[in-house]
Each structure stands twice: as C-alpha cells, then as structure tokens.
Amino acid sequence: MAKVKGAIVIDIEKCKGCGLCVEVCPQKVIALGDKVNAKGYFYADVVNENCTACENCVMICPDTVITLYRAKVEV
Secondary structure (H helix, E strand, C coil): CEEEEEEEEECCCCCCCCCHHHHHCCCCCEEEEEEECCCCCEEEEECCCCCCCCCHHHHHCCCCCEEEEEEEEEC
C-alpha cells in the first residue's frame, strides 16, 4: 500500500510571518524562525520532515509563498 509523503518549500523573502501556516499544520512541520528576511519579517521555516501533504498550509497562506511537493512511498 502506498503512502503519500510531502515536502514544502517556503519563499522566505515573500513570507510576512503571519503564522497562519504554523497554526493549521497538524504535523507541526512549520514554525516561525528567529531570523528575519530582507523586509524585516520573522519568516516561516520547515522544522521537520513529517509532512503528509495535507495542503492546509498552502490553502491558508494569504501570500501564496508555500509550494507543496508530493511523492508516493511504498510502506
């Protein structure tokens, strides 16, 4: 049986650090970092690789800075 594994990429220069993606991630893959981007915002960053490709972060991001990649993994 195949399982879906996800990976996200965040455009840190466009991220405004609103934190919505952090709140909706059931796997706690995303957290606000302690560094700022060129605009002075604390940006969202990937903190672990437990992404299940649920798309919550992609759908809630108001600035569309998150890209989701999916892969099927054999169990």
